[in-house]
Amino acid sequence: MTHTPESRNKLSKHLFKQKNLWSGILFGLGFAAFADEVIFHQLLHWHKFYDLSSTSVGLVSDGLFHAFSWFATVGSLYLVADLRRRQGLWPKMWWSGKLLGAGGFQLYDGLIQHKLMRIHQIRYHVNIIYYDLIWNIIAVILIIVGIYLYKKATLDAKILEASNHV
Amino acid sequence: MYSETNLLTVANLFLVATIFFTFMYVSAIFLSNRKPHLQKWPLMRLLFWLTGVLSACIALAGPLAEAGHHDFRFHMGGHLLLGMLAPLLIALSAPMTLLLRSLSTKNAKRCTYLLKSRFARFYVNPVTASVLNIGGLWLLYATPLFNWMHSSPVLFFFVHIHIFAAGYLFTISIIYIDPVSHRHNYTYRTVVFIAALAVHGILSKYIYTNPPDGVLASQAQSGAMLMYYGGDLIDLVLIILLFRDWYQSAKPRQQEEEACLSTE
Numbered sequence: 001m002t003h004t005p006e007s008r009n010k011l012s013k014h015l016f017k018q019k020n021l022w023s024g025i026l027f028g029l030g031f032a033a034f035a036d037e038v039i040f041h042q043l044l045h046w047h048k049f050y051d052l053s054s055t056s057v058g059l060v061s062d063g064l065f066h067a068f069s070w071f072a073t074v075g076s077l078y079l080v081a082d083l084r085r086r087q088g089l090w091p092k093m094w095w096s097g098k099l100l101g102a103g104g105f106q107l108y109d110g111l112i113q114h115k116l117m118r119i120h121q122i123r124y125h126v127n128i129i130y131y132d133l134i135w136n137i138i139a140v141i142l143i144i145v146g147i148y149l150y151k152k153a154t155l156d157a158k159i160l161e162a163s164n165h166v
Numbered sequence: 167m168y169s170e171t172n173l174l175t176v177a178n179l180f181l182v183a184t185i186f187f188t189f190m191y192v193s194a195i196f197l198s199n200r201k202p203h204l205q206k207w208p209l210m211r212l213l214f215w216l217t218g219v220l221s222a223c224i225a226l227a228g229p230l231a232e233a234g235h236h237d238f239r240f241h242m243g244g245h246l247l248l249g250m251l252a253p254l255l256i257a258l259s260a261p262m263t264l265l266l267r268s269l270s271t272k273n274a275k276r277c278t279y280l281l282k283s284r285f286a287r288f289y290v291n292p293v294t295a296s297v298l299n300i301g302g303l304w305l306l307y308a309t310p311l312f313n314w315m316h317s318s319p320v321l322f323f324f325v326h327i328h329i330f331a332a333g334y335l336f337t338i339s340i341i342y343i344d345p346v347s348h349r350h351n352y353t354y355r356t357v358v359f360i361a362a363l364a365v366h367g368i369l370s371k372y373i374y375t376n377p378p379d380g381v382l383a384s385q386a387q388s389g390a391m392l393m394y395y396g397g398d399l400i401d402l403v404l405i406i407l408l409f410r411d412w413y414q415s416a417k418p419r420q421q422e423e424e425a426c427l428s429t430e
C-alpha cells in the first residue's frame with residue numbers, strides 16, 4: 001500500500017496514542033501549577049509563598065509537587081519534540097491530555113489542598129464560597145472538555161482506520 | 167561577627183585559589199591545543215570557566231560577600247552564585263576532559279583509573295551528591311551551624327568550600343559533560359533530582375518561617391524567596407540540559423524511523 005506523506009502522518013500518529021496523551025497531561029499539570037504560582041502568588045498576592053500549614057505533610061507534598069511540575073513542563077515539551085521528529089504528534093489527543101492534566105490539578109488543589117488539608121485558601125478575608133465554586137467548576141469544565149476531545153480523537157482514529165481497510 | 171582582618175585573609179585565600187586554578191585551566195588549554203590529533207579546545211568552554219569563576223569570586227570576595235556577613239538577603243544571593251551558578255558554569259567548562267587531554271597518555275590513564283575507583287563512583291552517585299548538597303544546606307540553616315560559621319573564620323572557610331564542592335558534585339552527578347565511569351540512567355537521575363529539588367524547596371520554606379539564629383524575620387523571608395525562586399531558575403537550566411541529552415539519546419534509528427513511517 002502506498003501513502004502520501006500526509007496520510008502517512010495521520011496513521012503514524014495513532015501509534016503514539018499514549019505518548020500524546022501523557023505528554024499533554026504532564027504539560028497541563030506543569031502549566032496549571034506554574035500559572036497558579038505566577039497569577040495568585042506573585043501578581044495578586046492572594047495566597048502566599050507559605051501559608052503556615054498545620055501539617056508538615058502538606059509542606060512536603062507541596063515541595064514534591066512543585067518539583068515534579070517543574071520537571072513535567074520541560075519534559076512534556078521534549079516529548080512533543082520527540083513526537084514531532086517521529087511524525088507522531090496528534091494535537092487533538094495532546095490537547096485532551098493537557099486539559100485533563102490542568103483540570104485534574106485544579107480539582108485536586110481545590111478539593112484536597114484547600115478543603116481537606118487546608119494548606120491554603122484561594123483568598124482570605126472574603127466569603128470564600130464563591131471563589132471555591134468558580135475554581136472547582138472551571139476545573140470540572142476543563143476535565144469535561146478534555147474527555148470530549150479524547151473521545152473525538154479516538155473516533156477520528158477509528159474512522160481513519162476503517163477507511164484504510166476498505 | 168569576626169574581625170575584618172580575618173575576613174580579608176579568608177577572602178584573599180579564595181581569590182588566590184581561583185587565580186591559581188584559572189592559570190592551570192589556561193595552561194592546560196595550551197597543552198591540549200599543541201596535540202595535533204585533537205581538536206582545538208572550544209572558546210565557549212573557556213568562557214564558561216571564566217564566568218563560573220567570576221560568580222564564585224563575587225560570592226566570596228568583594229562588596230556582595232561583605233554585605234552577606236550582615237544581611238541574610240545578600241548571604242543568600244552569594245549562596246546562589248557559589249553553590250548553584252558557579253558549579254553549573256564550571257561543570258559546563260569540562261575541566262576533567264581538559265585535564266585528560268592535556269596529560270600524557272600514561273598520566274591520563276592513571277587519572278581515569280582514579281575516576282573509576284569505587285570511591286569516586288560512590289561520590290558521583292546522584293543520591294550521595296544530593297545528600298551532601300541539600301543535606302549540607304539543612305545542617306547550615308536548620309542548626310546553630312550558621313551562627314558558629316559567623317564566629318569562626320576556619321569554619322567559614324570550610325563551609326564555603328563545601329557549598330561549592332557539593333554544588334559541583336551534584337551538578338556533575340546529574341548532567342554528564344565530563345567523562346563518567348558509571349552512567350546512571352535518565353529515569354534514575356530524574357527521580358533523584360526531583361526529590362533533591364523538592365527538599366531544597368521545603369528548606370527554603372522552612373527558613374521563611376524559622377529564620378536561622380540572629381537573622382531578622384524580614385531578611386529571612388526575602389532570603390528564603392530568593393533561594394526558592396533563584397534555585398528554581400538554575401534548576402530549570404539543569405532540567406533542560408538533562409532532558410536535552412535524554413532527547414538526543416532517544417533519537418530513533420534508521421530502521422525504527424522507517425517502521426514508524428510505514429503503515430504495516
